[in-house]
Amino acid sequence: MKTIVILGAGTAGTAIANKLRRRLPKDWDVAIVDPSGTHLYQPGLLFLPFGNETEERILRERGSTLGKGITWHQKTVKAIDTNRRLVELEKGDELSYDFLIIASGTEVRPEMIDGMLGEGWRKNVFDFYTLDGAKALREGLANFEGGRLVINIVEMPIKCPVAPLEFAFLTDDYLTKRGIRDKTELVYATPLDGAFTKPLASKTLGYLLEDKGIQVETEFMTGEVDSEKNVIRSYDEREVPYDLLVTIPPHMGAGFLEDSDLGDELAFVPTDPHTLAAKNVERVFCIGDATDLPSSKAGSVAHFQADLMAENILGAIDGKELEPSFDGHSNCFVETGHGKAMLIDFNYETEPLPGQFPIPGIGPLPLLKECRRNHWAKLMFRHVYWHALLPARPIPISPTMSLAGKQLSAAAELGGA
Amino acid sequence: MSLEALQTDAEGYLANRDDWSEELAQELASQMGIQLGDEHWKVLKTARTIEGESGSSPGLRKISKRSETPIKSIYKLFPDGPAKLIAKIAGIPKPKSCL
Known part of the structure; x- marks a missing residue:
């Protein structure tokens, strides 16, 4: 055997x-x-x-x-x-x-950051990358009555790198429905140089942050969570105060x-x-x-x-040479709130481009653009996950990325994909 | 290669990692007001090595662990945003996310 x-x-x-x-x-x-x-x-x-x-x-x-x-x-x-x-x-x-x-x-490791597991942990400091964290945050959000809500990526790499941004968009939606959006400052603190870091995404999606009134604190590497003062403090001594902190702790293997x-x-x-x-x-x-x-x-x-x-x-x-076939292909829905989502499709070499997916010129799912169809497709995906992806039944999407249906000119205008 | 002849992306990061040299790093650093010493070099070379190995510019924690330089010290060596400064001087792309 x-x-x-x-x-x-x-x-x-x-x-x-x-x-x-x-x-x-x-x-x-x-x-x-x-x-x-x-x-x-x-x-x-x-x-x-x-x-x-x-x-x-x-x-x-x-x-x-x-x-x-x-x-x-x-x-x-x-x-x-x-x-x-x-x-x-x-x-x-x-x-x-x-x-x-x-x-x-990979798993989240909140204990790696000074003070993260202190007094405020799961009282007004939450993660949502674990089931217990997401459940505690459900209570935390339900009890939230306005103030400063800060979403903070401590460092990269993290699982599902767009999830924190999606969380910010969904929070805006949630607070609006509860009628307390105007009582809340929504802040997104990231160690990177922007909420969007690729040229085309920055150019075409920057409006999302502006329209939703999300403040962005860039190049913020959290060194400490101070639960007494309710601030996160960066290595360069900047402070971001919070009433409710949604943290994405460091990830390790x-x-x-x-x-x-x-x-x-x-x-x-x-x-x-x-x-x-x-x-x-x-x-x-x-x-x-x-x-x-x-x-x-x-x-x-x-x-x-x-x-x-x-x-x-x-x-x-069978003793054959390994094929260098994986190209870094990734395909993700990005929730933008209010019943809409985007779809992004990219690999090691090509940044997310606008276009149509999966059938070039037809879609039905537009790339890098908000629409309701993408949101419904994201919700439907749970069924695809349990019934096709996990049991490894065929899903009609190529494991390598295709450029067909993508607008390369959009990237060329900004100096390359 | 002179600084003027170098190809960079829209944000000033070196377009081709092979255009990099230690002399170039010295020049880029002094433009940013940083005089490179042994501690700087340890950090820069570590960042460049990791990028070469894994294909992506590393975060500060990985650089810190590999180069045995505390994150706090990296901030002292490269004030005003070490992640970007290190990438620029080491001739590697800026740390990015997928969007």
């Missing part, structure tokens, strides 16, 4: 496990390791704080998401020994592998990758950007949020990577 071991049963791990199980012969065992008994549909965490999503709809029993014939070890990973091709689990258990796929994602040969300084795995093989080590691949790649840490990326990685692993089993 030969074994593929997959570490982590999130979006990436589950999709690749289901895909490989279907494609591999019976003499291959597909084993997946994840200590948690439930699978969380993470995009739902954006809507839950506003009361527009429920726990029942975004949680499933882990077992129901893993196809027949996959062996699930409900255990914590302690370490990887790449010399002996072994994964060490809790209580001294070991799993040996012929190929290993690291799909252990899985604990077993920290201080290991496989993880970098943030415990992400140095990975070949095109073949998805882990660098400097044999028979190890990395997928989804766990990589150090410049592609977005997003579900669509995990899905496209799973399609291409499955082919590469099947090839590797």
Whole structure:
């Protein structure tokens, strides 16, 4: 019996496990390791704080998401020994592998910032990247009666890099509906040099911040949360006061990758950007949020990577060279509030461009432009996730990006995509 | 290559990382009022190495850990926005998000 071991049963791990199980012969065992008994549909965490999503709809029993014939070890990973091709689990258990796929994602680490877990934590300081955080924030928002609401990205990289901006737009919508928007200053504090950092997006989408009256504090790297004074303080001693703080804490890779040969300084795995093989080590691949790649840490990326990685692993089993097929493709809906959303489609080389998706010239979904159809498509996506993406059934979107239907001239005017 | 002949993007970041040299970094830094010392070089070279490895300009925490320079010290070495200054002087793109 030969074994593929997959570490982590999130979006990436589950999709690749289901895909490989279907494609591999019976003499291959597909084993997946994840200590948690439930699978969380993470995009739902954006809507839950506003009361527009429920726990029942975004949680499933882990077992129901893993196809027949996959062996699930409900255990914590302690370490990887790449010399002996072994994964060490809790209580001294070991799993040996012929190929290993690291799909252990990323997690928020609020304890890395001084004072973040202080007096105000989950009273007027919240995160929404965890289920507990999003639920606490739902209460926090419901009790909010106006003042300064600050959304702060502490540092990059983070999961779903547009989610904080979407959160700001949805907050504007939510407060407007509650009739307290005019009593609220909405502030977006980012370590980057703008809420939008790419030329075309800055030019075409800057109006969103202006129209919604969202103040932007740029190049703000939070060094401290001061719960006594209710301010966040940057390394260059600037202070941003808040009544309610929505923080996106620093992100790190899985604990077993920290201080290991496989993880970098943030415990992400140095990975070949095109073949998805882990660098400097044999028979190890990395997928989804766990990589150090410049592609977005997003579900669509995990899905496209799973399609291409499955082919590469099947090839590797047959002794073939790895194909450098992954191009950094990402495809994301961006909620802009008031029942509208945008769609963006991009890769390593090409920034999000205007156009039509998926059928060039027809759509029906416009790119880089707000509309109601995109919002409904985003809401419908939850069904696609449970019924097609996780079970790895075909979805008619190419895993590599296409330029067809995109207006390259828009980027050329600004000096290149 | 002289500063005038260099290709940069609309925001003044070097368009081609291979146009970079240590002399150029010195010149760019002095234009920004920074005199480069050993501590600056450690940070700049680390940022450049990480960008070369991973294909994206690193955040300050990663630079700090790899170069063993506390974030607070990086702010002293490159006042007025170290993330942008480091990228500009090290000849790598500015740190970006996906939009």
